[in-house]
Amino acid sequence: MVKDCNEISNQALYIGIDGGGTKCRAILANAAGMLLGEGIGGPANPFYGVECACNSIEEASIKAVADAGLPSSKLKDIVAGVGLAGVNLPNLHRELCDWKNPFLEMYLTTDMDIANIGAHDNMYGAVIIIGTGSVGYVNTPSNKFMLGGYGFPISDKASGAWLGLKAIEHTLLVLDKFKGSSLLAEKICEFYQINTGIELSEKLVGYASSQYAKIASLVFNCALKGDEYALEIIEEGVEYISALANRLVEGESLRLCMIGGLAKYWRSRLNSKTAAYFSDVKQQPEFGALKLAIRNWAKEDRKIA
Amino acid sequence: MVKDCNEISNQALYIGIDGGGTKCRAILANAAGMLLGEGIGGPANPFYGVECACNSIEEASIKAVADAGLPSSKLKDIVAGVGLAGVNLPNLHRELCDWKNPFLEMYLTTDMDIANIGAHDNMYGAVIIIGTGSVGYVNTPSNKFMLGGYGFPISDKASGAWLGLKAIEHTLLVLDKFKGSSLLAEKICEFYQINTGIELSEKLVGYASSQYAKIASLVFNCALKGDEYALEIIEEGVEYISALANRLVEGESLRLCMIGGLAKYWRSRLNSKTAAYFSDVKQQPEFGALKLAIRNWAKEDRKIA
Numbered sequence: 001m002v003k004d005c006n007e008i009s010n011q012a013l014y015i016g017i018d019g020g021g022t023k024c025r026a027i028l029a030n031a032a033g034m035l036l037g038e039g040i041g042g043p044a045n046p047f048y049g050v051e052c053a054c055n056s057i058e059e060a061s062i063k064a065v066a067d068a069g070l071p072s073s074k075l076k077d078i079v080a081g082v083g084l085a086g087v088n089l090p091n092l093h094r095e096l097c098d099w100k101n102p103f104l105e106m107y108l109t110t111d112m113d114i115a116n117i118g119a120h121d122n123m124y125g126a127v128i129i130i131g132t133g134s135v136g137y138v139n140t141p142s143n144k145f146m147l148g149g150y151g152f153p154i155s156d157k158a159s160g161a162w163l164g165l166k167a168i169e170h171t172l173l174v175l176d177k178f179k180g181s182s183l184l185a186e187k188i189c190e191f192y193q194i195n196t197g198i199e200l201s202e203k204l205v206g207y208a209s210s211q212y213a214k215i216a217s218l219v220f221n222c223a224l225k226g227d228e229y230a231l232e233i234i235e236e237g238v239e240y241i242s243a244l245a246n247r248l249v250e251g252e253s254l255r256l257c258m259i260g261g262l263a264k265y266w267r268s269r270l271n272s273k274t275a276a277y278f279s280d281v282k283q284q285p286e287f288g289a290l291k292l293a294i295r296n297w298a299k300e301d302r303k304i305a
Numbered sequence: 306m307v308k309d310c311n312e313i314s315n316q317a318l319y320i321g322i323d324g325g326g327t328k329c330r331a332i333l334a335n336a337a338g339m340l341l342g343e344g345i346g347g348p349a350n351p352f353y354g355v356e357c358a359c360n361s362i363e364e365a366s367i368k369a370v371a372d373a374g375l376p377s378s379k380l381k382d383i384v385a386g387v388g389l390a391g392v393n394l395p396n397l398h399r400e401l402c403d404w405k406n407p408f409l410e411m412y413l414t415t416d417m418d419i420a421n422i423g424a425h426d427n428m429y430g431a432v433i434i435i436g437t438g439s440v441g442y443v444n445t446p447s448n449k450f451m452l453g454g455y456g457f458p459i460s461d462k463a464s465g466a467w468l469g470l471k472a473i474e475h476t477l478l479v480l481d482k483f484k485g486s487s488l489l490a491e492k493i494c495e496f497y498q499i500n501t502g503i504e505l506s507e508k509l510v511g512y513a514s515s516q517y518a519k520i521a522s523l524v525f526n527c528a529l530k531g532d533e534y535a536l537e538i539i540e541e542g543v544e545y546i547s548a549l550a551n552r553l554v555e556g557e558s559l560r561l562c563m564i565g566g567l568a569k570y571w572r573s574r575l576n577s578k579t580a581a582y583f584s585d586v587k588q589q590p591e592f593g594a595l596k597l598a599i600r601n602w603a604k605e606d607r608k609i610a
């Protein structure tokens with residue numbers, strides 16, 4: 001995406017960054033939101049290393065700038081909006097703020113916040129993000145809070161990791177003959193190519209939440225085929241999502257979106273009352289991050305030199 | 306415990322070792338089972354490092370030998386019985402067997418096996434071990450199997466880590482107002498000195514199962530005071546232990562013991578039918594390990610030089 005460099009280099013430029021657990025997306029745009037370049041970097045979940053996250057942010061940003069035909073030295077003139085998991089934790093927030101970042105200015109917020117801004121395209125609203133983890137988030141002039149999202153294994157009901165854990169727990173009880181056999185247990189054994197509880201536990205030693213999440217779709221598939229235990233797990237997830245949606249909207253006519261890798265699975269399982277809460281996502285999180293950068297920089301009433 | 310060295314040094318000597326997650330116990334005895342020395346070493350759960358476990362076994366053994374007034378070089382004439390968690394997993398078993406151990410001979414088995422031998426003093430029987438983890442184990446001429454014990458967070462219902470996790474899950478739902486307040490949630494917040502879900506999750510980042518287990522007794526205390534949620538958790542644990550006891554004994558009049566840090570709590574909560582299954586423990590696991598060493602060495606019909 002190479003533009004005329006002279007034309008671009010005199011504009012006020014902004015980068016929007018969505019740092020995820022597997023990759024980091026960066027988009028470069030001007031103040032009008034016109035997309036000029038894109039870049040992908042490595043993992044940027046600061047839970048698994050602040051330095052790695054910072055490197056990935058810089059990597060993705062340099063690629064976005066290069067994509068627009070600009071040198072990496074240009075970053076020092078660019079205002080960045082960055083959304084990262086975990087920066088609502090004071091310690092991680094502090095560490096990220098201490099980073100000598102390459103930008104003119106960096107506005108740091110949570111992955112939830114940029115997803116919310118993107119989903120509603122700058123309008124106020126709430127989001128339920130369901131991928132490896134799950135969280136509910138609302139941000140309006142009168143209300144700003146999160147529900148769930150405290151991580152694996154203590155929280156994040158209905159998330160991919162939660163589904164995976166429930167399926168594994170069930171499979172071990174079947175293998176120990178505390179429960180009768182089930183399609184779900186069969187599919188899990190097939191997936192891991194194991195026959196005993198010991199073999200299964202050996203496969204899972206040191207497993208991170210993202211690895212449990214890999215089997216989440218098996219639970220939905222078995223539920224579709226009528227497996228009783230898969231249906232029980234899905235029902236518990238649906239109940240939680242319904243309660244979460246209720247709590248986020250609390251009677252207000254607030255815009256609510258569900259996003260993340262499992263959103264499409266869950267939306268198809270909701271009852272019509274809960275399903276009616278949800279609107280479609282307007283833009284992806286990296287666009288939310290971009291909007292945050294443009295908006296906050298304008299508020300500060302400054303001009304890029 | 307210093308004896309006459311000359312007298313001891315001509316006897317056939319045996320060491321029994323119980324390697325646990327926080328420490329490793331070693332006892333030294335002669336073929337008649339007369340206790341000659343004791344020693345404690347560091348953590349010896351091979352899950353958290355095979356080298357560390359081996360070092361702790363050697364450390365505890367050297368101390369036991371020194372306690373009997375013998376030099377550490379004596380280990381090469383001693384037959385050891387060693388019980389360790391996780392050595393039912395083929396990979397860990399192999400690694401431990403590859404260890405150039407300091408003994409004349411080393412018989413390696415699981416922590417469950419030595420607990421079982423000790424609990425029934427060489428008779429056949431079954432055990433339910435409930436501490437940080439939980440497992441059921443039976444070993445008779447016709448039956449040898451384990452139930453549960455696959456580790457945290459996928460298994461080990463009724464264990465300390467399971468109780469802790471359940472209590473934390475409950476507390477986060479209370480803090481998010483998905484559930485009404487409870488004594489249990491209050492006590493957990495007090496224990497961790499926190500007021501919000503974020504603060505609680507921050508305390509738990511990177512928590513190992515043993516750290517969840519630290520709050521297990523809070524659940525029992527709150528149940529004693531009638532807290533509804535604590536009682537729910539305890540009830541689920543009791544159901545599991547009852548099913549486990551049934552499965553281990555399966556109609557046979559097999560001796561069954563419950564051991565581990567939480568045994569006394571659980572035994573007091575069982576209904577009279579399940580409680581009637583249980584006998585008292587005869588000896589501690591390290592004595593089981595010692596018996597294993599003496600028995601296996603005798604079977605091989607060899608003599609210590």
